[in-house]
Amino acid sequence: DAGITQSPRHKVTETGTPVTLRCHQTENHRYMYWYRQDPGHGLRLIHYSYGVKDTDKGEVSDGYSVSRSKTEDFLLTLESATSSQTSVYFCAISEGVVRTQYFGPGTRLTVL
Amino acid sequence: QQQVKQSPQSLIVQKGGISIINCAYENTAFDYFPWYQQFPGKGPALLIAIRPDVSEKKEGRFTISFNKSAKQFSLHIMDSQPGDSATYFCAATLTQGGSEKLVFGKGTKLTVNP
Numbered sequence: 001d002a003g004i005t006q007s008p009r010h011k012v013t014e015t016g017t018p019v020t021l022r023c024h025q026t027e028n029h030r031y032m033y034w035y036r037q038d039p040g041h042g043l044r045l046i047h048y049s050y051g052v053k054d055t056d057k058g059e060v061s062d063g064y065s066v067s068r069s070k071t072e073d074f075l076l077t078l079e080s081a082t083s084s085q086t087s088v089y090f091c092a093i094s095e096g097v098v099r100t101q102y103f104g105p106g107t108r109l110t111v112l
Numbered sequence: 113q114q115q116v117k118q119s120p121q122s123l124i125v126q127k128g129g130i131s132i133i134n135c136a137y138e139n140t141a142f143d144y145f146p147w148y149q150q151f152p153g154k155g156p157a158l159l160i161a162i163r164p165d166v167s168e169k170k171e172g173r174f175t176i177s178f179n180k181s182a183k184q185f186s187l188h189i190m191d192s193q194p195g196d197s198a199t200y201f202c203a204a205t206l207t208q209g210g211s212e213k214l215v216f217g218k219g220t221k222l223t224v225n226p
Contacts, residue, residue, distance in 0.1 A: 004155075031211060033214075041218060042118075042201055042216040042217055042219050043156065043201065043214075043216040044216070045213055045214065045215075048211065050209075050210065050211040056211075058213065059215075090155050090156070092155075094212065099144055099146075099161070099212065100146070100158050100161075101158070101212075101214060102157075102158075103148075103155030103156050103157065105154065106153075106154075106155055
């Protein structure tokens, strides 16, 4: 998985609780992305980062925030989890010029 | 305009047959068209990609055909094998301000029967 780890790999939480997912890369790539994958919807971009402390919204950003204080780490936070955020979350990295996004192994999040 | 429409949703092919997956887009600002392959429990992985100024690209048994005027592109898997059984996603890339965003189709689950 191209030097990308995601933690935790599985999480079950209650509605209304905060949740933080971590993506860690060892490739020193500039760009990092968070996607969610749901049956019938494919992969949808939540947020992305184009550098340390530089982030922007994707198409499904409501209810999510991100932070990137170091090149290697990109955090996705659900401030108050809802059942609609039950999904598989993938982190991806790219170096832009190469034009390939490399995906992590995913985190399966269940919000009860 | 940001959508990429992919069909079929699922596909069953016999070993040795040809698998064809189709995608269509509206936004002419898309400038790169990758296909990703995903096995159960894994993240997607790049399979093959094409630029819009090329009509066809072939890598082994995998071929992308691209029709810029029709805004359509397709993946052909020749001599399909059971190991090709996976979910395939087409995508289109939007480059803005130096960063790239992928817009994915909804995926096609391919099953190749032995």
